[in-house]
Amino acid sequence: MDTSAKEITFDATGVCSFCHEFEKQCGDVVHADPQVQMQQLETLVQRIKRAGRGKKYDCVIGVSGGVDSSWVLVDAVNRGLRPLAVHMDNGWNSELAQNNIANLVRGLGVDLYTHVIDWEEYRGFMQGFFDADVIDIELLYDNAMLAVNYKLAARHKTKFILSGSNRVTEGMTMPREWSWCKMDKRNILHLGHRSGVRLRTFPAISSLGYIWNSAIRGRKWIWYLDYLQYKKDLAVKTLQEKFGYKPYPYKHYESVFTRFYQGFILPEKFGVDKRRVHLSSLIMSGQITRDEALQMLVGIPYASEDALEADKVYFVKKMGWTPSQLAEYIRRPGRPHDNYQSEAWFFELCRGLRDRFAR
Numbered sequence: 001m002d003t004s005a006k007e008i009t010f011d012a013t014g015v016c017s018f019c020h021e022f023e024k025q026c027g028d029v030v031h032a033d034p035q036v037q038m039q040q041l042e043t044l045v046q047r048i049k050r051a052g053r054g055k056k057y058d059c060v061i062g063v064s065g066g067v068d069s070s071w072v073l074v075d076a077v078n079r080g081l082r083p084l085a086v087h088m089d090n091g092w093n094s095e096l097a098q099n100n101i102a103n104l105v106r107g108l109g110v111d112l113y114t115h116v117i118d119w120e121e122y123r124g125f126m127q128g129f130f131d132a133d134v135i136d137i138e139l140l141y142d143n144a145m146l147a148v149n150y151k152l153a154a155r156h157k158t159k160f161i162l163s164g165s166n167r168v169t170e171g172m173t174m175p176r177e178w179s180w181c182k183m184d185k186r187n188i189l190h191l192g193h194r195s196g197v198r199l200r201t202f203p204a205i206s207s208l209g210y211i212w213n214s215a216i217r218g219r220k221w222i223w224y225l226d227y228l229q230y231k232k233d234l235a236v237k238t239l240q241e242k243f244g245y246k247p248y249p250y251k252h253y254e255s256v257f258t259r260f261y262q263g264f265i266l267p268e269k270f271g272v273d274k275r276r277v278h279l280s281s282l283i284m285s286g287q288i289t290r291d292e293a294l295q296m297l298v299g300i301p302y303a304s305e306d307a308l309e310a311d312k313v314y315f316v317k318k319m320g321w322t323p324s325q326l327a328e329y330i331r332r333p334g335r336p337h338d339n340y341q342s343e344a345w346f347f348e349l350c351r352g353l354r355d356r357f358a359r
Contacts, residue, residue: 001016001018001019001172001276001277001280002276004175004271004272004273004276005018005175005178005276006175006177007175007176007177008175018172018173018175018280019280019284021172021173022171022172022173022280022281022284023284025167025171025173026167026168026171026284026285029166029167029168029171029226030167030168030171030284030285030286032229034229037227037228037229040227041079041227041228044222044227045079045080045081047160048081048159048160049080049081051158051159051160052081052082052158052160055156055157055158056082056084056156057082057083057084057111057156057158058081058082058083058158058160059076059081059082059083059084059158059160059161059162060083060084060086060149060152060153060156060158060160060161060162061073061076061083061084061085061086061161061162061163062085062086062087062088062145062148062149062161062163062164063085063086063087063101063104063105063112064087064097064101064145064164064254064255065087065093065094065096065097065098065100065101065254066097066164066254067164067232067235067236067239067245067247068164068165068166068169068170068225068232069163069164070100070104070164070235070239070243070245071164071225071230071235071239072162072163072164072224072225073085073104073105073108073110074104074108074238074239074242074243075224075228076162076224077108077109077110083110083162084110084111084112084113084152084156084158085101085104085105085110085111085112085113086112086113086114086115086148086149086152087101087112087113087114087115088114088115088117088141088144088145088148088203089114089115089116089117090117090122090140090141090144090255090257091117091119091122091123091318092141092255092256092257092258093254093255093256094254094255094256094259096246096254097254097255099246100243100245100246100254103243103244103245104239104243104245107242107243113152115144115148115151115203116201117144117201117202117203118200118201121197121199121200121201121202122140122202123318123319123320124192124195124196124197125140125188125191125192125195125197125202126140126319127195127197127319128191128192128193128194128195128197129191130329131191131194131195132191132194132335132339132340133329133332133333133334133335134180134191134334134335134336134337134339134340135177135178135179135180135266135270135272135334135337136178136179136180136337137261137265138179138258138261139179139180139181139182139184139187139188139337140188140202141255141257141258142182143182143183143184143185143188143204143205144202144203144204146182146183146205146210147203147204147205147209148203149161149221150205150209150210150213150219151203153213153219154213154217154219158219159218159219159220160219160220160222161219161220161221161222162222162224163221163222163223163224164224164225165223165225166223166224166225166226166230167223167226168225168226168230168281168285168287169225169230169232169278169281169282169285169287170277170278170281171281171284171285172277172278172280172281172284174277175277178266178270178272178274178277180337180344181337181342181343181344181347181348183205183206183207183209183210183343183344183347184207184337184342184343184344184347185204185205185206185207185209185343186206186341186342186343187337187340187341187342187343187344188202188204189204189341190340190341190342191340194340206343207343207346207347207350210347211350231287232282232287233287256311256314256315257315259302259311260311260312260314260315262274262275262301263300263301263302263308263311264301264302264308264311264312265330267300267301268330269329269330269332269334270334273297273301274301275296275297275301276297279293279296279297280293312326
C-alpha cells in the first residue's frame with residue numbers, strides 16, 4: 001500500500017494503517033487454530049443441513065468463474081451440502097469464465113441458475129456511470145450479483161448464501177475513495193435515468209432490501225472461506241487437476257470488463273491500482289512475500305500490452321464508442337458518487353446503529 005490511498009498513515013516503524021487494520025479485523029481468521037476452525041465449520045454445515053431439510057437446495061452459492069467462488073462450491077458439495085449455483089451474466093463474461101463454470105457444475109453435478117441482464121439495458125446503466133465520471137462502475141455488477149443471490153434464496157426458501165468473499169485473500173480494507181456503497185440502488189437509478197434507461201431485467205437491491213433480507217427474513221450471507229484453512233495456490237491446483245480449471249492473471253479478471261476496468265480505467269483515469277490491495281492481503285495472510293508482491297507490481301496490470309490493446313478494441317466496439325471517446329473519458333477528472341442522488345448515507349447510518357447495539 002502507498003499514498004495513492006489518501007487516508008494511509010504510517011507508524012514509527014513504517015507499518016501502514018491498512019496493515020494494522022488487517023491484523024485487527026482479520027487476525028482471528030489468519031491465525032485461527034485449525035481444530036477450532038474445523039469445529040466451527042462442522043457446526044455451520046450442520047446448521048445449513050438442518051435448515052434445508054425437505055427443500056430442494058439447502059444453500060445458494062454465487063459463482064463467477066473465479067477461484068474463490070469456485071472453491072466454495074467444490075468444498076460445500078464435498079461436505080454434503082446441496083447448493084444451487086447462481087451466476088449473474090451482465091454481458092461481459094470471458095469465454096474462459098464460462099468454460100470454468102460449465103466444467104465445474106458438470107463435474108460436481110449441481111444445478112446452475114444464470115440470470116441474464118439485457119445487454120442494451122446494462123450498457124445504458126454503464127453509460128450513465130461513465131458520463132457521471134464516478135469511480136465505482138463495478139457497483140452495477142456487485143449490486144446485481146447481491147440482488148440475484150437474495151432473490152434465489154427467497155424463491156427457494158433457503159436461509160444461507162455462501163460467498164467466495166473472505167478475509168484471508170481479500171481482508172485488506174479498500175480505500176474509501178476507491179469504491180462505493182454496494183447497496184446504493186438510488187445512485188444506480190439516478191445515473192441510469194440520466195442516461196435514459198430504466199430497470200427491467202437489472203435486479204437491483206437497496207439498503208432497505210438488504211435489511212429486509214438479512215435482519216427481517218434472516219437470510220445469512222456467509223463468508224464461507226473464513227471457515228477453511230484456505231490456500232489459494234492449492235485451490236487453483238486442485239481445480240486444475242479435477243475440473244480442468246484455467247486461472248486468470250489477476251484477481252477478478254474472469255470478466256472482460258473487470259480486467260479492463262482494473263487494468264486500464266482505474267490506473268489511467270483515477271490513479272488507482274487495485275493490485276496493491278489484493279496483493280497486500282496475500283502478504284498479510286502469509287501466502288506470498290512482500291518481495292514477490294513488489295515484483296508482481298512491475299509493469300502494467302495486464303498480461304501484455306497486446307492483451308490490453310485487444311481489450312481496448314473490444315470495449316470500444318461493445319460500448320458503441322470511438323477510440324477518441326475513450327480517450328476523452330480517460331482525460332476527464334473523476335467525480336464523487338455523492339455528487340448525485342445516493343442512499344449511501346442511510347446504509348452507513350443503519351450499519352453504525354447495528355454496530356453500536358451489537359457491542
